[in-house]
Amino acid sequence: MAAVLVCAGLAGCGVPRTALEMAKAQAAAKMPASDDEVRARLRQEAADWATLAGLLKKSELGGIGWVDQGFVDLVERTAAVAQREADLIRQGQDDPARNRAVWTEFTKQWGQVCGYLGK
Secondary structure, three states, X not given: OHHHHHHHHOOOEEEOOXXXXXXXXXXXXXXXXXXXXXXXXXXXXXXHHHHHHHHHOOOEEOOEOOOOHHHHHHHHHHHHHHHHHHHXXXXXXXXXXXXXXXXXXXXXXXXHHXXXXXX
């Protein structure tokens, strides 16, 4: 905790750059070919968005400058939506066409994360 407070007081501290690199990789992902691959990717989205939410709460020297709490809240809500989608897939209550639309939307959102963190 003391390290976070010290880092927060120094110029050049912020969210780990890993968050931006992760978002770039996710935004560049191509649509999987099969329905099963889309399902697998959507199940992974829940973990990826949760990881991003965790990274946004960390601070490190050389990190990305100030990140608005509203943005953090939005990422946390997206993580919850991703978790619900993963749960639907695990329960066998998903629809392949909807899965593709949801995956496309998540990919767009990763692009928005890149834009925000890369500012």
